Amino acid sequence: MTVNSFLNPDWGLGVRDTMSQSLRRLENLTDRHQELDGKMDAEKMRYIFDLPLYNEDGTFKENGGVTKPTNQDVDLTNYQVVTDLKEMNFSIKLPALGENWVTVDLNEMFNK
Helix, strand or coil, X not given: CCCCCCCCHHHCCCCCXXXXXXXXXXXXXXXXXXXXXXXXXXXXXXXXXXXXXXCCCCCECCCXXXXXXXXXXXXXXXXXXXXXXXXXXXXXXXXXXXXXXXXEECHHHHCC
């Protein structure tokens, strides 16, 4: 899981939130992941990524996710990636373009 914040103390920047709510997004992602602890798979991870951060009125969604709409504050969610090493594929989504998940089979590349 990653966010748009420098969380590693080695950077010397200190943990602080960004205008894009990176720490809230990380907290939402972590909370949703913990709710599915022991049951996580690629499908459930895509579900978590599909949960919006905000309600339609711009308030934070209770039990929200990480995805930001295109018309909200300083930035938006550009892309999301979920990797499934067991099935050897990854899924990518471009929420800013209204795209659905596209899954790429990696077996052809790595099983030759």
